[in-house]
Amino acid sequence: MSLPRIAIDAMGGDEGVRVMIDGAALARRRHDRFKFLLVGDETRIKSALESHPNLRASSEILHTEGVISGEEKPSQALRRAKGTSMGKAIEAVKLGHAGAAVSAGNTGALMAIAKLSLRTMPGIDRPALAALLPTLGDNDVVMLDLGANTECDSRNLVQFAVMGAAYARVATGREQPRVRLLNIGSEEIKGTDEVRDAVAILRGAASDLSMSFDGFTEADKICRGEVDVVVTDGFSGNVALKAVEGTARFVADLLKRGFSSSLRSKIGFLISRPATELLKHHLDPNNHNGAVFLGLNGIVVKSHGSANAAGVANAVAVTARLLEENVTERITADLARLGGSTLRMPRVQEESA
Amino acid sequence: MSLPRIAIDAMGGDEGVRVMIDGAALARRRHDRFKFLLVGDETRIKSALESHPNLRASSEILHTEGVISGEEKPSQALRRAKGTSMGKAIEAVKLGHAGAAVSAGNTGALMAIAKLSLRTMPGIDRPALAALLPTLGDNDVVMLDLGANTECDSRNLVQFAVMGAAYARVATGREQPRVRLLNIGSEEIKGTDEVRDAVAILRGAASDLSMSFDGFTEADKICRGEVDVVVTDGFSGNVALKAVEGTARFVADLLKRGFSSSLRSKIGFLISRPATELLKHHLDPNNHNGAVFLGLNGIVVKSHGSANAAGVANAVAVTARLLEENVTERITADLARLGGSTLRMPRVQEESA
Structure with a gap:
C-alpha cells in the first residue's frame, strides 16, 4: 500500500529551507516509501535538494513566493495564506494532493489557517x-x-x-x-x-x-x-x-x-x-519533535521552529505514522x-x- | 526588640511530633531570639523536648487532644477545629498569643481554618x-x-x-x-x-x-x-x-x-x-520549605508534610522573617x-x- 504524500512547508522555522529538506531526506532514508510535496521558493528548494538525489526523485516542488513570518498575527496570516508556503501546504491536504502537512512556522498562524481550510471533524x-x-x-x-x-x-x-x-x-x-x-x-x-x-x-x-x-x-x-x-x-x-x-x-x-x-x-x-x-x-x-493538530479533516503537524534535521525527520516520521494508522x-x-x-x-x- | 512567639502545630505532617520539635530546635539554635508555643499532645511534645533543653526553656506547651488528619475534608476539619492542634495554633494567632502559626498538616484544612479564624485583610x-x-x-x-x-x-x-x-x-x-x-x-x-x-x-x-x-x-x-x-x-x-x-x-x-x-x-x-x-x-x-498564606490578618505558614527537621527549620525561619519585616x-x-x-x-x- 502506498502512503499518501506529505506536504512540507519548506519556508517555515528559524533554521531555513535547508534544515527542512535535510530532515525530509533523513526521514525518507529510513522509510523509502515516503513521498513529498515540497512547498516554497523553488530555487532555494532545488539548491537544498542537490545533496539529496533520492529525496528529489520522490518529491514534487510546489513553488510559492509568500512566507508567513514568525511575528505575524493569525488574523493577518489568514488573509495572505493563499500565496504562502504554509497556506499552500495545507491547501494541498484539503484538495487531496497530500495526506498531511508539516510546518515549522508560526504556530498561531498554522492553527488558524488549518482550522479555516480543513474545518473540524464531525463530532469535534x-x-x-x-x-x-x-x-x-x-x-x-x-x-x-x-x-x-x-x-x-x-x-x-x-x-x-x-x-x-x-x-x-x-x-x-x-x-x-x-x-x-x-x-x-x-x-x-x-x-x-x-x-x-x-x-x-x-x-x-x-x-x-x-x-x-x-x-x-x-x-x-x-x-x-x-x-x-x-x-x-x-x-x-x-x-x-x-x-x-x-x-x-x-x-x-x-x-x-x-x-x-x-x-x-x-x-x-x-x-x-x-x-x-x-x-x-x-x-x-x-x-x-512534532506536535499534532488533532480534530481537523486532515493531519497537520507542527515541527519546532528551532528543530534540527533530526528533529524535522522525527516530525515527518510522526506524520507518516498518523497517516499509516x-x-x-x-x-x-x-x-x-x-x-x-x-x-x-x-x-x-x-x-x- | 523581641519577636512575637511562633505557634507550632506539633501534630501535623507525615513525620510526627519529633521532626517538628527537632526543626524548631534547629531554627532556635540559629536565631536564639525565637520563642515558641508548641501545640499538641503534651506527653509526646515533652518527650521530644528532652534532647532540646534550650528549646524547652524558650517554649510554652499548649496541650490539645485532637489532630486533623491528612485525608479530612476542609468542611469536616472546620467543624472540629476548636479541639485540634491546628485549630489551637491558629487561634493563638487570632488571640495575639502568638505572631504566626506553622503547620505541616492538611493544606486544605489549614487554609479553611485560617481563613475562617483570621479573616482576610482589609482590601484583599x-x-x-x-x-x-x-x-x-x-x-x-x-x-x-x-x-x-x-x-x-x-x-x-x-x-x-x-x-x-x-x-x-x-x-x-x-x-x-x-x-x-x-x-x-x-x-x-x-x-x-x-x-x-x-x-x-x-x-x-x-x-x-x-x-x-x-x-x-x-x-x-x-x-x-x-x-x-x-x-x-x-x-x-x-x-x-x-x-x-x-x-x-x-x-x-x-x-x-x-x-x-x-x-x-x-x-x-x-x-x-x-x-x-x-x-x-x-x-x-x-x-x-515553607509556603505562606498571604492576605490574612496574621501569618500562617505551611511546612511540607514530608519535610525533615532542616526543612521545618527553614519554614520557621521564613515565618520569623515575615514577622520581623x-x-x-x-x-x-x-x-x-x-x-x-x-x-x-x-x-x-x-x-x-
Whole structure:
C-alpha cells in the first residue's frame, strides 16, 4: 500500500529551507516509501535538494513566493495564506494532493489557517494541539491541549481525551491507552467544574471507549511513565509543557555549573560522559519533535521552529505514522462509539445555567 | 526588640511530633531570639523536648487532644477545629498569643481554618498560597497562588501581585521586586480575559507600586532568575509548581539511571560527586520549605508534610522573617498606595457584564 504524500512547508522555522529538506531526506532514508510535496521558493528548494538525489526523485516542488513570518498575527496570516508556503501546504491536504502537512512556522498562524481550510471533524467542537513528552516508562506520554484553546468546557475535554487516546494508540502501540485528566489533586472534589464534569462523563462512558480511564493526575506525575495521555485545557497544558521544558533546562544548567566548578568535577564529567549523554539524548527536544493538530479533516503537524534535521525527520516520521494508522478515522469511530447521549450532557447543563 | 512567639502545630505532617520539635530546635539554635508555643499532645511534645533543653526553656506547651488528619475534608476539619492542634495554633494567632502559626498538616484544612479564624485583610478579597522556588539567579522566586483559588478574576490577580511583591521584598531583599504574570505567550493579546485585564491594571498603576512590573512571563522562564514574583491563578500555579517539582525529580532519576548504567559511569559519578551534591542541595525541597498564606490578618505558614527537621527549620525561619519585616503591614501600605480607583476597575466591568 502506498502512503499518501506529505506536504512540507519548506519556508517555515528559524533554521531555513535547508534544515527542512535535510530532515525530509533523513526521514525518507529510513522509510523509502515516503513521498513529498515540497512547498516554497523553488530555487532555494532545488539548491537544498542537490545533496539529496533520492529525496528529489520522490518529491514534487510546489513553488510559492509568500512566507508567513514568525511575528505575524493569525488574523493577518489568514488573509495572505493563499500565496504562502504554509497556506499552500495545507491547501494541498484539503484538495487531496497530500495526506498531511508539516510546518515549522508560526504556530498561531498554522492553527488558524488549518482550522479555516480543513474545518473540524464531525463530532469535534474544537481541534487541539498534542505533543509527546519523555517519561521514565517504556513510552512517551501524549499531552493535549497545549495552547490551541485557552478556555475549555467539559465537552471539549472529553473530546480531547478521545483524540489523545487515538494518538497514543499510534504512538505507543497500546490498544487501551491509560488516559487521565490533569487536576490539582487526585480527589474527585478538587478542581474546576469543567474537569469534574469531564471526569464524570468519561467514567460513565468508560466501557464504550478504547481507553483505560482512571480519573485525575497531577502535574508532577506527567513524566513518571504511569499514564499515556494527559488531558487538559490549553492554558494549563501550555503552562505544564513549558514548566517541564524549562525545568529540564534548569537542571541541566545547574549540572553543567556543578561539573565545571572544580578540576575534580571536570574529570568526573569526562569519565561519566556516557551517563550524561544518555540524559542529553533523553531530554533533547528534537527526539520528541512534532506536535499534532488533532480534530481537523486532515493531519497537520507542527515541527519546532528551532528543530534540527533530526528533529524535522522525527516530525515527518510522526506524520507518516498518523497517516499509516488512519488516526482521523480512528477518532471518528471512537466518537461514534461514545454516542451522542453522553456527549450532549454538558450542553444541557449550559442551557439550564 | 523581641519577636512575637511562633505557634507550632506539633501534630501535623507525615513525620510526627519529633521532626517538628527537632526543626524548631534547629531554627532556635540559629536565631536564639525565637520563642515558641508548641501545640499538641503534651506527653509526646515533652518527650521530644528532652534532647532540646534550650528549646524547652524558650517554649510554652499548649496541650490539645485532637489532630486533623491528612485525608479530612476542609468542611469536616472546620467543624472540629476548636479541639485540634491546628485549630489551637491558629487561634493563638487570632488571640495575639502568638505572631504566626506553622503547620505541616492538611493544606486544605489549614487554609479553611485560617481563613475562617483570621479573616482576610482589609482590601484583599481572597488569600493566596505563595512559595519560594529555586532559580539560576541570586535569589529564589516567589510564585502565587499555588492552589488556594482554582479560579481568579483580574482583581484577585492584582492583589496577588501586591502580596507577592511584599513577600519577595522580605525573601530577596530587593526593594522593587520584578513582578510578572504567568501567561502562555509574552504578547499582550495572548491568554484569558483575566490575565489581560490584570496586566492592564498593573501597567496603569506601576508608578505607585513598590514593584517593577513588566507584563507576562511563560512557565519555562520561572526558574531562570530573571523574575522575583510569578503571579497566577491557583489552578495554573499548582500545575506549574508540580510540573517543576516532578521534572526536577524526573531528571534526577534519569541521571541516577545513567550513572548506574556502567562501571565507567559509576566511577565518574564518585569522582564528580561534589558537582551532583551541589545539584542535590539546590533542588532539595527542604531548602525551599515553607509556603505562606498571604492576605490574612496574621501569618500562617505551611511546612511540607514530608519535610525533615532542616526543612521545618527553614519554614520557621521564613515565618520569623515575615514577622520581623511586618509583611502584613507592608501589604496594607501597598494596597493603600494602589488606591481604590484602580482596583475598582474590574468590579465595574463585572457589573456591566
